[in-house]
Amino acid sequence: MRKLILILFFFLLNGCALNNLFVGGEIDKVTIVKHTPYMKFHRAYFSRDQLQTIRDNKKYLFLYNAKNNDVGVLLHKKNQFVLYNMSNPNQKPMTINANKKTQYLYALKSFKQKGFKTIKSLASVGYTVSISQKRYKGIKTLLIKTKEYSRLLKLYKKAIRTYNANNIRRIKTRLPKSLILDYYKQYEKRANTRAQRLQLKIIANKLHIKPPYIIEIKSKKNTAKKQSTIKTIDSSTTTKNKNPTIIKEKSLVAPIKIEPSTLPSSDKPYAYYLHQASLEELSAYIANSATKNSLSSDQYDTLRHRKSLLQEEKLFNEGSLEELIAAYKINKNPKYKKRIMSLMKMKQETN
Numbered sequence: 001m002r003k004l005i006l007i008l009f010f011f012l013l014n015g016c017a018l019n020n021l022f023v024g025g026e027i028d029k030v031t032i033v034k035h036t037p038y039m040k041f042h043r044a045y046f047s048r049d050q051l052q053t054i055r056d057n058k059k060y061l062f063l064y065n066a067k068n069n070d071v072g073v074l075l076h077k078k079n080q081f082v083l084y085n086m087s088n089p090n091q092k093p094m095t096i097n098a099n100k101k102t103q104y105l106y107a108l109k110s111f112k113q114k115g116f117k118t119i120k121s122l123a124s125v126g127y128t129v130s131i132s133q134k135r136y137k138g139i140k141t142l143l144i145k146t147k148e149y150s151r152l153l154k155l156y157k158k159a160i161r162t163y164n165a166n167n168i169r170r171i172k173t174r175l176p177k178s179l180i181l182d183y184y185k186q187y188e189k190r191a192n193t194r195a196q197r198l199q200l201k202i203i204a205n206k207l208h209i210k211p212p213y214i215i216e217i218k219s220k221k222n223t224a225k226k227q228s229t230i231k232t233i234d235s236s237t238t239t240k241n242k243n244p245t246i247i248k249e250k251s252l253v254a255p256i257k258i259e260p261s262t263l264p265s266s267d268k269p270y271a272y273y274l275h276q277a278s279l280e281e282l283s284a285y286i287a288n289s290a291t292k293n294s295l296s297s298d299q300y301d302t303l304r305h306r307k308s309l310l311q312e313e314k315l316f317n318e319g320s321l322e323e324l325i326a327a328y329k330i331n332k333n334p335k336y337k338k339r340i341m342s343l344m345k346m347k348q349e350t351n
Contacts, residue, residue, distance in 0.1 A: 026136070027047050027141065028084075039148065039149055042089060046073075046084075062122060062129070065116050068087070071146055072085050072086060072094075082094070087148060128146070129144070152171070157183060165206075168203065177208065192333075213301070286307060316335070324343070328340060
């Protein structure tokens with residue numbers, strides 16, 4: 001009994017709470033919270049009692065092992081630098097003895113030799129991290145959670161890069177858009193065809209981000225049904241009379257009433273400007289103030305989008321070498337690079 005009292009008194013003198021005796025196995029240990037084929041969720045509670053600042057007023061530093069795709073968290077305890085592997089809970093913590101002469105840069109150099117290096121962004125390798133201060137069973141702790149999506153991130157990047165959503169259609173695990181949004185935006189700018197934009201729309205919907213704008217193409221069958229009038233000629237009357245009788249049937253679609261003052265000056269239909277008008281015609285039509293008043297916002301935006309596509313097409317086919325180089329610096333489109341190389345070769349041959 002006397003020995004037990006002495007042991008308890010010893011722990012109290014060293015600043016240890018009684019709870020440490022019972023939850024010691026749960027503190028300073030990485031545990032698995034959830035594992036799925038496309039996501040790994042790990043968590044660790046680290047006691048804050050002996051943690052010291054490493055740099056920038058932070059008491060932790062993340063390191064990354066590219067070979068194993070492992071993330072480690074570096075902590076500076078009283079007499080040691082300790083690296084915990086947040087990706088592999090079964091791996092024992094790696095330690096380096098610390099003293100007044102041992103700086104964290106020395107520790108970084110030592111862990112670098114073991115494959116762990118500093119990294120600017122864990123998101124670039126498919127990790128999300130959250131850090132918070134929590135009390136765990138009465139103990140002040142630093143709670144660190146990591147979620148790994150590296151496999152899922154590769155699948156999404158391939159789907160976006162190839163404009164093919166087949167491999168991610170049935171995946172239910174949701175990829176955080178913060179990991180992929182910048183990458184998606186790059187390829188959205190490069191999408192030149194309707195088919196590419198349709199694939200990006202599927203991907204965007206799964207990521208819960210705004211999908212690209214797509215021009216709707218009406219089928220011939222629907223166009224035929226929406227003709228406003230049908231004219232029929234009585235063949236018998238035609239043979240007997242030079243002026244055939246024309247029978248006008250009722251309109252199949254209710255006419256839209258538009259005030260004369262809002263009608264654009266052009267007498268050509270909207271479909272003409274959507275599919276056939278040249279860049280010059282379309283630009284003049286859009287510039288007309290009456291056009292915007294007579295069209296719905298979706299129709300007007302569709303025409304503006306077609307105008308930008310025509311401008312891009314004109315630049316690609318007729319633009320000078322300097323103009324194409326300037327455009328390539330912005331869009332990074334491979335076809336522009338190919339076009340630039342072709343023009344440069346032609347220029348060399350002519351010289």
